Amino acid sequence: MKDFPGTPGTLTGLMLRVGQFTFAAASIAFVATGVRFQEFTAFCYLIASMGLQVLWSLWLACLDAYAMLAPRDLRNPRLVSLFVVGDWVTATLSLAAACSSAGILVLYDRDLGNCKESVCQRYQFAIAMAFMSWVLIDISSLIMFWLLAAG
Template sequence: MRKIIGRPGSAIGMSLRMGQCGFAAASIGVMVFTRGFTGYSAFCNLIASMGLQLLWSFGLTCLDFYALRRKRDLQNPVLLSLFVVGDWVTATLSLAAACSSAGVIVLYTRDLDACTVQSHLLCTKFQVAVVLSFLTWVLIAISSHVMFWILAST
């Protein structure tokens, strides 16, 4: 097995997972505390996707922590296949949710110019939640590529 930066059971790998947890939790937090989000399917979907991402990344953070403490090697083909599939599914869902929410926000801010007219839309908070979900996706995309590379190169 190659020693690639960000591999499971390494400090950088765990940092990536912790970053995913942090940004996903922050995205959910900002969205949930923004009035009126329930009226938009895209924003509800963002919360669901970020929730799934949070659970997945938190589980893998704990696994990385355990591996670091006990000096265990997590790079066996069965575990790696599970990580690859899980990372790919959650990364795709995160990007899809972030983009669909971004599509709605662009529609309101740019196409309909509704954010300046209707202050109750609280566009800025929605934008912050979407930016946080994109940051989550960047980190899960890195983890996903590292896992896929390690699995393919075994």
């Protein structure tokens, strides 16, 4: 298998995973400390989805760090297939959660115009963090898919 930035077991791969973990954790922190978030299904789904993202990215960051220290080669087709499926599922769920929450926010902030600035700003940050996390997991997902297809 070829070697380029972002492949598992490299420093750039580890940095991508740490970035995904950090943004997802920040998103959870912003939503979970918000007012009455549990009354909105979309915000609960955002927490669940970002929770999955945190667990997945943390596990892969540990695996990358171990592969760099041991050292081990993680670029075998079976392992990369697992990364492809996991990254694709996590990326899709993250985008879906970020977009459904953004839909609610735009409804209250723009369409209905009854959103307190302090409350809305908290959710804006949470959604922005979720989108940042999605951008990074999507990059990882494309790299893994390219790695598997190129062989």
